Amino acid sequence: MVEPLLRVRDLTKIYSGKGHHIVACEDVSFDVYPGEVLGIVGESGSGKSTVLQCLFQDVVPTSGAAYLTSFHEGERNMFEADRRERRELRTHRMSMVYQNPRQGLNLMVTAGGNVAERLLAADWRRVSDIRAKASDYLVRTEVPIERMDDFPAFFSGGMQQRVQIAKALANSPELVLLDELTTGLDVSVQAGVLDLVRDIQSRYGVTAIIVSHDLGVIRLLADRTLVMKDGHVVESGLTDQILEDPQHPYTQLLVNCVTN
């Protein structure tokens, strides 16, 4: 039997405002198996990004646990990682592709440098090797190689997103988190980025969680899918099954919207 790569248990994030609380997500539990793409779909504000942000340790969850097989043999809650371990998780074991490339890229650093940063963090110390690796990934993500030493500040949104993907894949993390990777891109560019991710996935078998409010994206990329509503998982299963035979009324609504 295959062990899950990641187990998430009862993940809850509550934001406290003045005299009120916002439950961003509550008691979210799921497993991710090696080599699979897990989709998380749901309307705006349903808590999808919150789940990814907690896993990538951008925000501190209110309660819950997550176990990564490679982190203390999967026996220690990675939300209890100390600072050093947290950085290790973020630079070696996981990577995140943010909806806004400006969040995931350093625009004051060249495209190649952005990819190189993760390699440097992994103690690569030969410039020629670093450049070979970075250009390899930029080529794979269809960033023209002659742009490698240019600043991504001057790139189109689609190309920025591809640099971000190259960066996220560069030192072969165990788990890639992708948040709304095509939102904000032109429809024509969207298709290209989606093809790219699908191609990388089929060739290299990356394990990923992909978050989208767009069922079309999920259908294209995800093997299994969680449906979230108001911070809760209302349905989960194989993507095909969910699309063909949605059980929860909210999922039915979602699927009908897309198919009609």
Add this chain to the structure above:
Amino acid sequence: MVSATGVRALIDERGAEFEGYTFGFLDDMAKREIRRTILKAVAIPGHQVPFGSREMPIARGWGTGGLQITLACVGADDTIKVIDQGDDASVNAVNLRRLIAKTTGARETLTTGEATLIQSRHRIPEERMTAAQILILQVPIPEPLRHVERSVASARAMHAEADYARMWLALYEDVVRNGEVTAGAGYPVMVNGRFVMAPSPIPRWDIPKLNQADTLFLFGAGREKRIYAVPPFTNVQPLEFDDYPFEIEAFPNMSCRRCGATDSYLVTSPQADGGTLSVCSDTSYCDDVLAGRKVENQW
């Protein structure tokens, strides 16, 4: 260090000069704190230790950090030398040396080999220093991560976690843009395999001297209130890529116009006749070579 009774005797003896000042200008509490800070700094090579930098009778930015270390370490039986970019005769060096001597009774010297304490700005002497000597370097900017991380708190966290990826990234970008690591004065170094350190704005020429030296190096930043140290026999390595190794400045086919030395760091200045003049930056070394004295200059 001189004993308390020794100080008393000294003050009695040279009462006129000490009038109104304690020995070494700083009060005892200040000296004690600085010494404690130095001990901490020595215990954690390359780690910047904060200290309560005192008001000094010179402006911040003119060597107050180095001066406070010197005054906290100096005893009446010490021989002090102060150099400014290799030069003992600059106004700033002369003033600092005079202040130290006047408030302690320590002997002054211009000769590297005679000094027990050397306070320096921007140079390490050419003559190999010994275990009996201490070099105190004045530091304008102690934080090597300053240009890659503006937040002081974040930079400290990066040191604490030995997270130097951003520093390496800056070096990578430098190589990509300029074909080499261009950092000249103050080339970043890794101390004891643990802390990235700003070696003060010494030329690359002096960087190898820090590695496995016999001498204790103390670094003082008055304005930034930091003291750090490289104890004797500590590994100090410049940050370098395997395929872009660190190199010191080269002076091909050049020699000192004054003493003829070909093995010292030269400074070149334009001349009225349109030509240039290159001489030793280290005036003590230049004098020694000129006088035919034998100098151990192999660091």
